[in-house]
Amino acid sequence: VQLQAFGGGLVQAGGSLRLSCAASGYTFSRYVVGWFRQAPGKEREFVAAISWTGGSTYYADSVKGRFTISRDNAKNTVALQMNSLKPEDTAVYFCSAPPRPWLVDLPTESRDYDYWGQGTLVTVSS
16 A cells, blocks of 8 residues: 655645545545654644545634645546645644455544555745
């Protein structure tokens, strides 16, 4: 299983970025995908998750209404559209997949995910 997040960069507060996660090495369409982030000196935190069909999504309260997660199972990709960015959104963003397919619930704990991408840095300046 390989996951690669990309699309990070430097953006001013109030701006937007679109992150992508490319997956390979497994049957992507059967697995939940989660986005997490980790700011310097802080623990990794949940951002958003999407079901294997794409029909269900869940967001952390801190990003709800500003971020949108989506997936394209034909292309084995998941996107995280981030709008109205704030300096506190600055972090390395990771995409991840759980160890089992066909999950009904959307896990929000990092311990529930086994596979992690390399991460992409998002920096929001004030």
